[in-house]
Amino acid sequence: MVQVDGLDRLLREHPFFREFDAEALALMAGCARNERFEAGQVILRAGDAADRFYILRHGDVAVEVAIPGRGRRPLETLHAGDILGWSWLVPPYRLTFDARALTLVRAISLDAACLRAKMEENHEMGYRLLQRFVPVMAERLTAARLQLQDLYGPSAAPVL
16 A cells, blocks of 8 residues: 655655645655666657656766667756656647656655546645646656757758
8 A cells, every 4th residue: 555644745845846845745645656677677758658757866877868869868857856647637648758867766655536536636746746837847848859950950960
């Protein structure tokens, strides 16, 4: 059984959730679980169902994209305190990028279907969650755009 009290506390202590009241935190904690990924382990794979998002508590994660003819290329490195995954908010709920643990990673994951249902029940919580995620989405898309400009720019040398 999930230890909601412990997860509730971990969510409450994270800056991403600072504006949520105890009721909203308890609702979200009901969708949460602890996760662990070993260095090199794939956490997310582009095209798969976006069924979770992660709050990184420890470790580093590479957000990557597969470039035809060039292999996998990092777009961004995330660290403890960062949020991983936003595709769970946007239909058809498919992952956009890959993510791989660079080191041992400990995270809290939140089940997307569970959380979307709770957002429907508690619109204020849903609105606040969207307010928190939109800047994350914008930051990730900007990082991806800048990295892809470097990869596909006129001075980009072929990678062998």
